Structure formats: structure tokens, C-alpha cells
Amino acid sequence: MKNNITHDLFHLCQDEWKWLETYYKKFRKTPTKAAYINNFPDFRIKAVDDTELYVEEVRRAHGRHELTSLIRDAADGIADGDIDSVMARMQSEVLAIGTAMGVVKDVDVIQDWSDIYDSAVTRQKNFKKGGLAGIPTGFSSLDSMTGGLQPGQLWVVAARLSEGKSWFLNQMATSAVLAGHNVHFAALEMQRDEVTFRIHNLMSKHMGDGAIFEAQGLTHGKDVDLKKYKAFLQGMSKSMTNKLTVSDVRGIGIGEIISQIERHQPRLYILDYLTLAKMANDGGWKDIGNFTKQLKDAAGRYGCTIVAAAQLNREGVGKEPASADALAESDSIGQDADAIITLKKKSNRVIKARLAKLRSGQGGYMWWNKFDTTSGDFHEITLDQAEDLMAKDVERAHALEASGGKTA
Template identity: 25%
Template sequence: MSQIINVIEQRREAERDFVNAAFCGIVQRVIEPDAVLAVCPASLLSHDYKAKAVYDAISAIAADHKRPDPVCVWEWIFKHSSDYPPMCAADVADYCTIAIMGSREDSILHLAEVVRREGLKQQAESKLMGLLSDCQRYGNDAAEVAAGAAKLAEQLEDGCTDRADYSLSAIMRRVVVKLESGEAAKPMPTPWSNLNRVLKGGIAPGELAILAARPGVGKTALAGCFGIETARAGHPVMFVSREVKDETVAARIMSREAKIDSRIFREGIQIAPDLMPKIRKAQSLLDSAPIEIIERSIAPMTPREVRRLAKARGQLGLIVIDYLQLMEPDNRSNSREREVAEMSRAFKQLALDCNCPVLLLSQMSRKAEEENREPRLSDLRESGAIEQDADIVIFLHTPRQSLESPSPDVKVKVAKGRSSGAGSCWMRFEKLFSNFYEIPAPLEPTKPQRGKDNGL
């Protein structure tokens, strides 16, 4: 008997923890109500009446295409008070207190899965007891018992299916609600207005953007500029660096902010001690920027590990990965092309799962350099799947003879834009400061026309 009481108390506690985390996450916009309800329908809660009342309210309000909040949840419970034991507004407030598990989508969904599993188990226990009771009361034969068990298995299997509403009608309702409330996803603008014009505003949440260039053209520097300006605008950024150390990335960012030669961080401040005040000022200005630079982790840096790191940080504004070919695959293969293809698809899924832009840096083959031409999509190194998975592909290109210049002019070519279309703009790469700024497109030399004026 004590075992049964313990199980009931454990289920009651699990329901309380889950509803607290889910309500908190919904109010803080960590997760959408539909995502929680798809995993754990309200009908599966039955042990804690206060938790059930709050969750029933969340379910009903979400079904009415509104976003649950403490006030409307309490109003719904008050309106349906005859269906529940007595509750007050303070009881609802208890289920909306800050919860650690409510700050992460994966934690909320884990609790939802626990309650779902226990709820289905409770239903199975109840129905099995009904079968046993019928056997004792009516003396059912083996065939009837088998038929009842088969029906029970079918009902339980149906209870485990995905109940989310994928109909066009439901999706359109979500689109309209977000549009009216101002929650509609807007593209994340880059720091450069001309590039934003080409991209029709920037990189949208859920899009995978590939930034590719030959070594020395500045893809890491451009990604750093994008990352720090996004963070400065108040959007959290996660920068995964597999090419250089985290301190090197930070030094380049400080060099850009202070407008000092980045080589000083390698050669030492003793060569120019008067620059220390500028470095301190840059440090102070960047100190509160919500950007994390991750060079290493507790596990090999695979797409799965990047997803874990991203999910642990909650809602991000931008994820930068430098770069694809230095990542380790989730599953080893004899084919390097297959490994790169699987990683490319995983990063596209990461953009969708985290609902934020992912800027994935990539190498290019030497072909464009050898032929002294602008890069093409076919120049993406090691896998055609990169081109297929990407929503946007951006190339950085500068003529071979300009690479030795301390400030080469770089053509930023958007070769693929699934929603924006293609186009290009020009920037100048200040190598000493790891900075890019926009410049007018250079004038192309005019060709002589055939006619009387040129003697032809």
C-alpha cells in the first residue's frame, strides 16, 4: 500500500514541476504552448488538482489561439470554478514562479515527456484493472480477454501519437497571431546596409547562411563583425571557433573597436604602451555585449554538441560556426563527402530548431583562384549538399594581386538567396583592425564602341 502511495505522490510532484516549468516557459516565450501540449495533452494530468486546473486553462486558452498569461489563466479557472476544488489567484501565481527548468525548451519538453509517460501508464493500469474485473465478474474466456488486451494496446498506441495540429488552417492562424502581436520573425540585419539590401533585410530566423572564401580574404573577420554588432544590438550570439583560439577572436574584436593594430596582441604592449588606455576603453564598451566565444567543450565539437550548447543558452539571436570543414561529424563515415553533407544538413536543422540564423563558414576549392575568376556555387569544398542545404550562400572575392594589400577591396557576392535572390556589394577589408566597411562599387573600364568616332 505504501508503494502505491509513493507512486501517486511522485506523479503528483512530477505534474507540479512540469506545469510550473511549462507555464514559466510559455510566459517568458521560451516555448510555444502548442509545442508543450503536443507532447503532453491536458487529459494526461490527473493527480494534482491545482496543476491540472492551471494546465487545463493553458490548453483552453491556447486552443482559442491566444497566449496564456497569469491573468487570463486565473480568469479561466475562476469562470470554471465549479469543475475544480477551491483555488485562489495566489495558487495560480505559485505555478508561474521562476523555475530553472522553465528557462530551457529541452528541459520543459523532458518534463512533459515524463508526465506524458506516467499519464499513459495510469490509463493502462486503469484499463487493465477493468479487464481483470470483467474476467472475475463475467467469467470471460481467453478469446475475449485477448480481444480486450488487443484493443487496449491499440488505444495506448493511439495515445502515443503526435497530436500537434499541422493543418494549413492552424499554421495560418499562428502566422496571423504573430503578425498582429508584432512577434512575426524579422530578418537579422547585418552591419552593412548595402548587403542588407541584397538580402532583403538580412538573414531570417531558421535560415542557414554559408559564408565561403579562400584563406586570407577575411571570412572570420567578417563573421566577427557580424557577431559583435548583433550582440551590441542586444541579441545573444554564440560564436563557435574551430580555427583560432577564443582569445584570438576576442583580441580581433577589441582591435576593431579600439582601431589599433591587432598585431599588438601577439607582439606585446611594450612596443606601444600608450595604446593601453584605448584597449581598456574598448574592453569597457564591449564588456556587456551578450556574445559567447566557444573554442572547446566537454565533448567533441560535433553538430550534436553545438546544438546542445545552443539549447543550453536559451533563445539566441545568431549562431556563428567557424568553420564547417573543421567540425567533427556526429557519425563517422568512410566518405568525407557524406560526413560534410550530414553536418551541413544538421546545421540547417539547428537553424530551424533554435529559430535563429546560423552563419556557417566554409572553405572553397582552389579552382576559382587557379582560374583567376569569381567563385561559383560549385566551388564549395567537399560536398554539393552545402549548396543544397543553404538558404543563402555568400562568397568573398578579391583578385589574387590584391591579397597582399593591407586593405584589399572585397566583392561580397550573394550567389544564392532562397528568399532574397542573388546580388553583390563591395567592402574594404582592413586587415590590421579585422574590420570591414562598405565602399562604392568600382567603375568597370568601358570598352570602345564600333562607329565612326573610333575610325572603324
């Protein structure tokens, strides 16, 4: 039991083990041989002390049983032509089987302290090098509150439509890449070129000769100095050894996500966005809950941070960034998320953000951000700067309306 062996891992003698579990949970001690024989008189008992060997045997036997059953059911489903359902079930259940078989090992952190010490050393090196133990998000207050993106964490960025959540993810990707980390961006809504153009827009603020390459101009094929853009791309590829990989395959599930993580080894994996991913059934709250649990498990198993975008429900419509309660399927997602960030666009160039949940600290903190693609800006600003920008945005809107849309 100390090694997390439960009765559902047994496919022979399940009742016998369940009796042991129940006895121990009730009386907090191992039953006597006499008590056990009284309930199971035909059970053979042997005196052994090599527990770890038999723990592994139980797990392996469980894995064989479950995989055999899964393959048999999959073959039946394939014969019936239900390929999509078979794929969804296999992706979900293979991960569950791996977890039950002990992919994540329990550690005695009192005696086996070397790994945790190595983790502390690595975090201190990162802090001394860049002022942060984790990966920088690109937003100073958020980094200060959280210590950056940490291995094994699941973050969620939520907003209503056109409120800036995809751009927020683009900025997190840009910040991680500039800090020297591998990043994978899984775009389930936009095309690969659109995502890449946005990240180049933000990166051009920090690299090159000062030219800002607007995502809209790159997308529309106008108002772009292609010579300077090519020089920017060449300079970036020469100066950076880390990778930014982008995929735009629609409807990927946990199996494809794990495959991408194994293939590209990202330190940061971004999923845009959560409810567009492929789930086992109809995408209801149970499916979303299972999926976010699988994302959290994958982040822990591969030592990366996963950040996923999500939608806010209608309760999230207001003047301020919403609380975590306004997150669509909030109970399912919030249970597994280590951090939840919500956004509210206050004007054309100002976005207000809230750290709605932080598992390791106090949530509720809010900050202001400048968002301007003409200057490649998406970063934190003060309240005074935000109010000044919002006032100018109102003046711009009035001037544009007065001119019939002919001036910016």
C-alpha cells in the same frame, strides 16, 4: 499519413502499414475494410476516431525502440573501447530520433494562424526599430537583398585560405552584438583570444573614445594603450546587456553545438569552420550532407540563425568571387544552405563578395568591401572607392618593396 506517420516508425505490423501507404499513394484514397482483410485476414480491426492519441503512441513506441537499440549498441561500443565512434553515432541518431518523434510539429496555417500573425508583428516591429526584419549582417546591400539573418536559416560563407572568411564572420558577429542580439562564436581553428581581439577591433570603430584596437597588436602584445583598452572593455560591459560567448573547443559535433545553443540561447550561432567539426565517419560528402542537415534542423528547432564558414575548392581560384558550384562538397552543403556568400580578396584592403545563392530570392549579386584593421573597417563601399583603394594598395606594395620592407 497526414501526421507524417510512415512505415519505418512501426516495429510491429510494419508490413500492414506499408501496404496502407502504398495503396493510398497509388489510388489516393483509403482502402476498404474488405480489401485490407483480404491481404491480412488475421488482423483485428477496431472502429476508433481519436487519431491524434494513436499518432502519439506510435511515435513514443518508435522512440523507445530506437533509444533502446542505440543504448544497447553504445554499451557494446564502450565495452570495445570505441568511445569516439559511439559519441559520434549517438549525437547523430538522437537528433534523427527526435525529428522522427515529431519535435517539429506540422501546423494548419489556415485555421491556426495566430503564430504566423505573431511572427509578422515581430518582423514589423524589428523593421520599424532598425530598418530590418532580421539581424543586420553589417553589409548594407546584403541586408537589403535578404532582409537580414532570419530565424531557422543556415548561411554559409566560403572562400579560399586567407581570403577573409573568418573576418567576415567576425563582422557579422559584431553587427549582431551591436544590434542587441546574443551571439555565440564557435572557433574550431583559432584561439578564443584571437577571435575576441578581432571582434574588439571591429567594435572599437563604433564604441569608446575613437581609439581603434588592432587585433594584431592585441595578439602580439605591443602598440596597445592598455588604459584605453580597459576603459573600452568596461564601457562595453556597462552599456550592453546582451551576450557574446566564444568557444574554442576543437572537433565539436552536432551534440556539442546543440548543447551550446541550449546553454547560451544565441540569436546568431557562428561556426568557423564547417569541415573542422566532428562528423560521424570520415567527413566525406555523405557525412557533410548529414551534418548540414542537422545544423539546419537545429536552427529551426531553436529559432536561431546558424552561419558556418566553408572552403572553396580549386575551381574557386580566380579573379572574381566564385559561384556556389566551387564550394567544396557543394551539392551536400548547398542543398541545406539558405544563403551562400563567396569572397575574393582583390587587394590588401579590398574584398569583393558574391551572394552566390539565396533560397528566397535571386542570387548572383556582387558588392565591394573595405577591409582595414587599422581603422576597424569592414563594410560595403562603392566601385569607385574600391578602385581608389586598390590603386593605393598597389602603390603601397611598390613603395614597401622599393624600401626593402622598411616602410608601410
